[in-house]
Amino acid sequence: MSVAAPPALEVLGVTKRFGDVLANEDVDFRVERGRVHALLGENGAGKSTLVNIIFGLYRADSGEVRRNGEVVHLNGPRDAIDSRIGMVHQHFQLVPVLTVAENVVLGNEPTRRGVVDLDEAASVVRALAERFGLEIDPWARVEDLPIGLQQRVEILRALFREVDILILDEPTAVLTPQETTHLLGVLRGLADTGVAVVFITHKLREVMAVADDITVMRRGKVVGSAVPAETDEASLASMMVGRSVELSLERTPASPGDKVLTIVDLVVNDDRRSQSLNGINLDVRAGEVVGVAGVEGNGQRELVEAITGLRGVVSGSITLEGVEIAGMSPRQISTMGVSHIPEDREKFGLIGAHTVADNMVLNRYHQPPYSRHGIRSPGAVEDNAERLVAEFDVRPSNIGAMVATLSGGNKQKVVAAREFSHEAKVMVAAQPTRGIDIGNIEFIHRRLIEYRDAGMAILLVSAELDEVLGLADRVAVIYGGQIVAIESADGIDRDRVGRLMLSGTDN
Amino acid sequence: MSDLFIRTRWWVLTILVFVLITMFTAEFQQAQTTAVLASALRQSTPLIFGALCGVMCERSGVVNIGIEGQMLLSAFVGFMVASSTGSLVAGVLAGMATGALMGAGLAGLSVTLLGDQIIAGTVLNIAAFGISSYFFQQGRTLPSGKTPQVSLGPLADLPVVGRVFFINRPLTYISLILIWVVWFILFRTRWGLWTRSVGEVPSAAETVGISVARVRYTNLIAGGCLAGLGGAYLSLEAVGSFERMMTNGRGFVALAVMIFGRWNPIGIWGAALLFGYASAVQTQLQFRGWLADDPQFIGMIPYVVCIVVLAGFVGRARPPAAIGQPYSRE
Numbered sequence: 143m144s145v146a147a148p149p150a151l152e153v154l155g156v157t158k159r160f161g162d163v164l165a166n167e168d169v170d171f172r173v174e175r176g177r178v179h180a181l182l183g184e185n186g187a188g189k190s191t192l193v194n195i196i197f198g199l200y201r202a203d204s205g206e207v208r209r210n211g212e213v214v215h216l217n218g219p220r221d222a223i224d225s226r227i228g229m230v231h232q233h234f235q236l237v238p239v240l241t242v243a244e245n246v247v248l249g250n251e252p253t254r255r256g257v258v259d260l261d262e263a264a265s266v267v268r269a270l271a272e273r274f275g276l277e278i279d280p281w282a283r284v285e286d287l288p289i290g291l292q293q294r295v296e297i298l299r300a301l302f303r304e305v306d307i308l309i310l311d312e313p314t315a316v317l318t319p320q321e322t323t324h325l326l327g328v329l330r331g332l333a334d335t336g337v338a339v340v341f342i343t344h345k346l347r348e349v350m351a352v353a354d355d356i357t358v359m360r361r362g363k364v365v366g367s368a369v370p371a372e373t374d375e376a377s378l379a380s381m382m383v384g385r386s387v388e389l390s391l392e393r394t395p396a397s398p399g400d401k402v403l404t405i406v407d408l409v410v411n412d413d414r415r416s417q418s419l420n421g422i423n424l425d426v427r428a429g430e431v432v433g434v435a436g437v438e439g440n441g442q443r444e445l446v447e448a449i450t451g452l453r454g455v456v457s458g459s460i461t462l463e464g465v466e467i468a469g470m471s472p473r474q475i476s477t478m479g480v481s482h483i484p485e486d487r488e489k490f491g492l493i494g495a496h497t498v499a500d501n502m503v504l505n506r507y508h509q510p511p512y513s514r515h516g517i518r519s520p521g522a523v524e525d526n527a528e529r530l531v532a533e534f535d536v537r538p539s540n541i542g543a544m545v546a547t548l549s550g551g552n553k554q555k556v557v558a559a560r561e562f563s564h565e566a567k568v569m570v571a572a573q574p575t576r577g578i579d580i581g582n583i584e585f586i587h588r589r590l591i592e593y594r595d596a597g598m599a600i601l602l603v604s605a606e607l608d609e610v611l612g613l614a615d616r617v618a619v620i621y622g623g624q625i626v627a628i629e630s631a632d633g634i635d636r637d638r639v640g641r642l643m644l645s646g647t648d649n
Numbered sequence: 650m651s652d653l654f655i656r657t658r659w660w661v662l663t664i665l666v667f668v669l670i671t672m673f674t675a676e677f678q679q680a681q682t683t684a685v686l687a688s689a690l691r692q693s694t695p696l697i698f699g700a701l702c703g704v705m706c707e708r709s710g711v712v713n714i715g716i717e718g719q720m721l722l723s724a725f726v727g728f729m730v731a732s733s734t735g736s737l738v739a740g741v742l743a744g745m746a747t748g749a750l751m752g753a754g755l756a757g758l759s760v761t762l763l764g765d766q767i768i769a770g771t772v773l774n775i776a777a778f779g780i781s782s783y784f785f786q787q788g789r790t791l792p793s794g795k796t797p798q799v800s801l802g803p804l805a806d807l808p809v810v811g812r813v814f815f816i817n818r819p820l821t822y823i824s825l826i827l828i829w830v831v832w833f834i835l836f837r838t839r840w841g842l843w844t845r846s847v848g849e850v851p852s853a854a855e856t857v858g859i860s861v862a863r864v865r866y867t868n869l870i871a872g873g874c875l876a877g878l879g880g881a882y883l884s885l886e887a888v889g890s891f892e893r894m895m896t897n898g899r900g901f902v903a904l905a906v907m908i909f910g911r912w913n914p915i916g917i918w919g920a921a922l923l924f925g926y927a928s929a930v931q932t933q934l935q936f937r938g939w940l941a942d943d944p945q946f947i948g949m950i951p952y953v954v955c956i957v958v959l960a961g962f963v964g965r966a967r968p969p970a971a972i973g974q975p976y977s978r979e
């Protein structure tokens with residue numbers, strides 16, 4: 143190969159505007175074959191916009207995209223697919239009512255005499271899953287899968303097409319640390335076979351572990367590039383945010399008060415009606431953060447849904463300051479003072495086709511001051527939204543924008559802002575910083591601690607062990623639908639927690 | 650196996666009860682039973698065409714409330730062409746072309762111009778009514794008569810069933826075949842998988858390289874052909890002439906049939922037969938002079954059946970998720 147071989151992919155001077163928002167401004171970006179290229183930037187920096195242009199989903203206002211030195215005209219994803227570009231989308235692009243196999247082969251189905259050969263599709267998926275160590279049941283319906291497995295389907299779908307350029311837009315946001323490590327290995331392997339990998343993430347540790355090249359964006363522009371050997375997490379963070387960021391949290395010890403949330407012998411079924419919580423006992427006191435650590439799929443989701451009223455309880459009790467809330471409706475529970483940041487914001491946290499302002503009062507719109515005598519008061523709704531958008535730095539700050547047009551991290555901020563905005567006794571936070579950039583993670587973590595100190599009882603469920611250990615005052619490890627250990631976070635042994643998460647015992 | 654039985658037990662039970670009643674009445678009154686069943690099939694045919702059109706459109710995510718208009722104008726154009734050329738085949742083809750053209754119009758309004766699909770469908774209905782009334786000429790006839798009866802040899806000699814299913818006119822046979830063809834396309838072919846994914850999550854289809862616009866245009870035009878056949882059936886096969894408003898709401902009933910049939914052609918067949926049967930019983934009762942002073946009550950029967958069935962079953966049916974929403978990439 144000659145030294146001057148053109149890059150696999152080159153973006154030159156791309157500009158893209160959405161209404162008033164300049165999402166990409168004169169962006170240059172080049173990706174070499176055989177390398178993993180990390181694309182970093184704060185929420186709303188324009189990363190997804192850029193890769194959507196490369197994939198032909200968005201049309202750039204100006205600028206060009208080159209493949210191996212030649213300008214390509216992308217009129218749609220078909221053209222990108224034909225030039226062997228594959229993409230894993232930040233917002234899943236799966237058809238929930240179809241099976242895993244159907245989703246993976248969609249658009250490129252094996253057929254026999256005109257009939258879609260589902261058995262063939264399933265065995266292709268199985269082979270693919272085995273090759274990359276991403277096990278999955280090809281016959282499962284996507285809508286029945288937890289979000290981590292849906293992510294796996296997305297990844298398999300991109301791998302199915304034998305691509306030269308693979309773009310992954312925050313694929314690790316919903317993966318457990320183990321799954322993430324595995325995926326990074328897969329990406330490395332692909333790069334070693336000559337694939338150019340573009341990898342978007344907010345987790346700098348992953349960048350340091352896998353990237354060969356790094357490009358950083360801020361407010362629509364490329365603001366810098368680096369190679370891991372010559373940089374560190376702190377300087378990447380400040381390049382992203384434009385200021386220095388506190389990567390570890392300073393905090394004072396908690397001073398827990400009375401028990402606020404008490405869970406006794408809780409038994410809950412999962413979607414397939416088999417028991418997923420087998421008698422859980424847990425309490426959360428005012429002024430403390432209890433962190434639930436566990437590998438996804440061990441009952442965390444069912445626990446959160448049972449507390450917030452989204453899922454029926456088989457037996458046992460959940461009390462809020464002595465009042466039984468098991469069996470109440472989600473609205474009653476919310477009104478009684480339980481806030482909830484759901485793990486699946488698109489499904490449970492937001493209405494994409496409504497404005498930011500309306501989403502900010504989704505659980506309070508029927509109460510004064512947002513409505514009186516059954517009639518909405520738009521003024522109050524807007525004032526509330528203006529205040530929260532400023533406080534949580536939601537971008538763009540236009541409260542009339544449809545939530546669906548926000549970047550992923552800004553959607554998450556809308557949910558967090560709403561749930562922090564009203565008087566609550568308990569906050570159930572499931573993956574509260576999923577998809578959020580480091581600057582904003584810092585902000586949300588500070589918030590959680592502030593509310594804790596003001597006397598809120600906080601139940602934090604996170605797949606990020608670091609997040610749990612960094613925030614929680616007590617750590618509960620969940621395994622197989624049971625709490626296998628619960629202890630003070632002071633001086634806790636990280637490796638021991640890891641073993642408990644994986645096997646339920648610490649030896 | 651047992652799983653399949655549990656899922657379909659209500660269908661199986663309904664069919665069983667129906668077959669038993671039919672056998673019982675056929676034992677005593679063979680002629681009437683056969684007449685009622687034959688009439689049920691006749692009444693169900695236009696509904697099948699209409700509902701198959703609906704299912705092609707809605708499975709790809711476009712609501713089509715213009716089926717009534719598509720059938721009406723196709724009935725009119727088909728009749729005019731057949732009456733002036735003397736060729737029934739030309740009439741049927743003209744009917745299909747009319748339906749297809751209107752389907753393309755609906756696609757233009759709702760897919761290309763991203764207009765509201767309900768309004769676009771309403772436009773079709775109003776246009777069809779206006780055009781067919783304006784150009785309608787009293788007293789035209791079909792020189793060739795209605796489509797001819799075709800009997801399928803030995804099958805036609807079976808008791809009851811033979812008379813009902815195997816002595817029919819061509820478009821009726823075609824409707825019975827199309828049920829299975831549309832089912833096969835939707836649930837077995839690549840096109841069907843594309844159609845269903847476009848109707849559920851258009852952006853997902855787009856990201857794997859499927860053109861949402863192309864799928865929707867094609868399905869709306871193909872659906873238009875089906876509605877056109879329904880129109881041609883009314884003027885060229887059932888009646889043999891054209892009358893103002895001759896669809897008489899069948900396009901809307903077809904939508905109910907499609908929903909009751911859960912957006913599945915085989916379900917649609919069952920639903921259309923049920924509705925056709927209710928209509929046939931109604932005719933039979935009126936014929937016998939039941940409630941002769943207040944025939945409206947008898948006339949209500951098919952619609953009451955329709956309402957009860959929709960209220961009872963539809964809660965459990967789930968429409969395609971993207972229905973009614975115009976799709977654009979950005």
Ligand SMILES: Nc1ncnc2c1ncn2[C@@H]1O[C@H](COP(=O)(O)OP(=O)(O)OP(=O)(O)O)[C@@H](O)[C@H]1O
Nearest residue numbers: 160165185186187188189190191547548549550551
């Ligand atoms: N379809 C759209 N319509 C209007 N505005 C949009 C659209 N898509 C993106 N934007 C805006 O463009 C900007 C960049 O968004 P983008 O999704 O590219 O950010 P991102 O870097 O991927 O952020 P995140 O890390 O939060 O995913 C944001 O301000 C967003 O609100």
Ligand SMILES: [Mg+2]
Nearest residue numbers: 190232549550
């Ligand atoms: Mg993004």
